[in-house]
Amino acid sequence: MAVPSVAVQRRPSILSRLAESRNSLGFGFMLPAAALLLVFLTYPLGLGVWLSFTDTRIGRPGIFIGIENYQYLWSDGVFWLSVFNTVLYTVSASILKFALGLWLALILNQNLPFKSFFRAVVLLPWVVPTVLSAIAFWWIYDSQFSILSWALQQMGLIDHRINFLGDPTNARASVIAANVWRGIPFVAITLLAGLQTIPQSLYEAATLDGASRWQLFRYVTLPLLTPIIAITMTFSVLFTFTDFQLIYVLTRGGPVNATHLMATLSFQRGIAGGQLGEGAAIAVAMIPFLLAAILFSYFGLQRRRWQQGGGD
């Protein structure tokens, strides 16, 4: 006679209950990422902010001095010059990168022969390490050996070499041009990806309604591309605002600090000069600008009504 089996009701273990819980599982999956962010982002950022309120120097722990570093910076002409340079550099380079990048993306979105080849070539400036392209620009802008000066002289357009990096205005324009050259591919390729997500049927419908090419761009392309533009330009602005390598290789902030950005000045004061607290204060002073750029992008460029073709 078969013995009837008795189902033994066992309580599930804590582990299996956790594994089945949606909340705990989600928390568990988030944990590694959160730990990485805490260790590599929050801690350094927090440490930087803390250092900016201390008089820490290389090799010597500092003490809390309140806002003294910021007070010093407030009255420091070189710091304000670096703020001006950084804003000018970021705004000019970002506008140029956006205009040229969008233009390039629109061209690459057409049915061109060797389309894939051109798309790959456009990425080259982005692929080359910044320091290498900076060295190339260093030669291009050399006061004695510039190929641009040489070419223009050969063509009879100028009678003396251009002082690219020696004159403050020229130097600012030169470093902005180098940054634009390097940054265009990122904008162009990202916007190209955005362009390809726009359904062809919308263009067809608009064409049937008699829309001109400009109207197609203004009322179809631009509104649908705006979310991608917002993200792309946010990143582009952040990359440009925090640029370091180009300036460090090309000018080290010269001539007479005309190209010093906040990032390069922070390094110069904090590491080379040993004033870690002051260097950190300069770096922290960049945060409000970066936050403003992000907020503008999210709350300005991503307005739904505008994206849908409406006015303000």
Add this chain to the structure above:
Amino acid sequence: MKFTRRDVIRTTAGAAAGAVGGRFLSSSAFAQEGLKYKPEAGAKLRLLRWSPFVQGDEDQWLKNTKRFTEATGVEVRIDKESWEDIRPKAAVAANVGSGPDLMFVWFDDPHQYPDKLLDVTELGDYLGKKYGGWFDGPRQYATREGKFLGLPLATIGNAIVYRESWVKEAGFSEFPKDTAGFLELCKALKAKGHPAGFTHGHGVGDGNNYAHWLLWSHGGKMVDESGKVAINSPETLKAIQYAQELYKTFIPGTESWLDVNNNRAFLAGEVSVIANGISVYNTAKVNKDNDPKLAEIAKDMRTTNMPIGPVGKSVELFQVTTAVIFNYTPYPNAAKAYLQFMFEDPQMPDWITSSAAYCCQTLKTFENNPIWKADPNNAAYAKASATLRTNGYAGPLGYASAATMADYVLVDMFAKAVTGQATPQEAMEEAEKRANRYYRV
């Protein structure tokens, strides 16, 4: 990496010399030579040094290191960084307490983190007594409150490098010795289409060397003996006015020059007079067989010390490098033994010889090294350690002097005035304000 036949021969010769040296310097023999420190069992060292400007420097340093390894069994790994990157690397190592055991640092670096460096006073005193004493300038960079924070390794001399034929063409039979004559020469050279070129840009070495020479030769100084900022003075004003006149004789663009620009312009025949280490001459000499134009320039190159200004004596900054041991090293005795070995005779004089006049001795006994007479152009660099003036003269070395130099306060002061962005008075007042921030007034 490209290997030439010459490289192979040199490497083989080096290895052979190392093997011979190793046998010669057995452990006991080394002990008899006066090794003061017994390396820890299993010790391994890592040295971070600046990339050499003269290949002979690196070759000989490696050769000497090999001999040390064969004599003691202590392996030494040697890494290189561009000389301008040494300062940030050393700063990080000092701050985080991790990195190379030994490092060749620059200028006032040891004074920025004295607590992080191993006290090598015993070794410094021993070497000083044995080899005729240390030259005062390099010793000041390496010592603080009477203690050696490191060993003064070398002074990288800086001198006028010029084209003799062009100086003669300008009507000067010999190079002027004073600043007034120098200005007249540069004017004459410019008139003949051979401008001068001195760095007004953020070149750590050349920019600072030139700016300090301008200031000190006219009697100006950044701070007084007590560390009070004294840059705003009639002497500084004269220095700036002199710089303005001299700048008119320069090739355009010197305000953007970094350390390498003057070398390039000179070797391309673009400028007639620059200030530089012997490396520019060595470059021309080494490459003259491959380039007839360089051969002609090398033949025409001459060196001399910077002209003497109203102060009546030679006063220059120069780059000084100090060998330090970080106190986090697990092998302090091995590190000290290594430095002792490298500073002893014959290693140190051999290294100075091989450095081809780029590195000037810091120990007085070695000043008669044959390298200084091996080529007439070497002589201008022979006394660099004896004549240098320390950064932040006449004040103490430390955080403030290092930060003031790192922020290019002096370089910018001259650059701003010579380019017309500020009057001499304004430039001087701005430099005073910036220096005061570091000297905390």
